[in-house]
Amino acid sequence: MPVAPGPAATALSASRSLPEATVKRLPLYLQALAEANDDRMVTISSDELAGRAGVNAAQVRKDLSYLGSYGTRGVGYNTELLRQQVNRQLGLNREYNVALVGAGNLGQALGHYRGFAQRGFQVVAAFDTDPSLVGSRLGRAEVYPLADLERVVRQKHITMALIATPAAAAQDVLDKLVDAGITSVLNFAPIVLNVAPHVCMRKVDLAVELQILGYYEHVRGSRRAEVATRASTASGR
Template identity: 55%
Template sequence: MTRREPRPRERGIPEATVARLPVYLRALQALSESGTPTVSSEELASRAGVNSAKLRKDLSHLGSYGTRGVGYDVGYLVYQISRELGLTQDWSVAIVGAGNLGRALANYGGFGTRGFRIAALLDAEPALVGDRVAGLSVGHIDTLEGVVEAENVSIGVIATPAQAAQAVCDRFVGAGVTSVLNFAPVVLNVPPEVDVRKVDLSIELQILAFHEQRKADGREGPERIGTLDAPPGPAGGQ
């Protein structure tokens, strides 16, 4: 059995920091691809959308402090973060749900370059079984346990309707999968040792709608105040 590297949280790295590491890694990989050898904390923070103090604190959890006047070595920092996230080895992924979302995930070419191999795409619909998607033949959900064992699946992805998600999750867990990415709009019940990440696009859209509404209120507020409350004349805004 392959020796498992300690997870970031097992090393005392805060969950908020763990959530930002992939963002730093993406920015660093772009710098690396452009041939940039070093980067300052200010520039990297700007590319990642955080302040530089937060970035420096996050990276200090990895034991990386940069060099004063030089910054961070891009290549080494890519390696450090990749190692911390477990991306220095390949992870086998199985997707259940061969609808539009599942097919889009299987077709996404970015997974392969980031250490993830889509090993299987499964569905319960007989009409979809046997379809070719991204070089894979869609398998039947009944083969899930065998696929997990044969392909050494580490991560299960659920891209099914809500009503099927818990049953699929239970089968993943029963087969020994302890990391699940859930796209179904439902909260999954799992044992404490199983990690679930939920991606709900409708919630993200609702959060954006909230911010849009707040911005709209902000634009309208001063106009209403100016119209209703301010005295006439040039000095009205004073």
């Protein structure tokens, strides 16, 4: 089909906004494709990719169709080509410099975590108010006092930040980050933060994840008291 009159996306050429749900799955596909590549798979079907990413095959095809037509009917997708396309679509064909604010327990772990740098996110500076931490190293980042935030952020061309401070300090830190020009923030503090609409913020609350698990554990317990046993009907999901 030429020119594609559909309302969704201008198929060819540059990046148009994808559905949010699709964006969340692209990193999964990227990882699955990298593994398939390591396994010397030149070509991969939506079925195979779905299995490796833990999702439905129809979903894979629908998601990938938003990026354009990179598959071959009757064959599948070229693993390496598709990986490059997904990578480009996610904006990962460059490096991002990341600031880490809060060098306590969680902050130290994040600073030492190798998974970030492996995927192009360099933690190039850390910040903390505790004078005993300032000047120390955290992975390849130096720990600066919070007062230096704006200067260092601009000097090192930092565009993203991780907030790993106590909840009470998080809003103030966020405001300072935004003043310094940061536009993407990942918040680990267990508190709801307010931010101007031009800044993109996501939240990770580790305890919340456990509480969700707790709910299902709890419900399962209640069920067991009612139905006694229940052999698995091997329903997917």
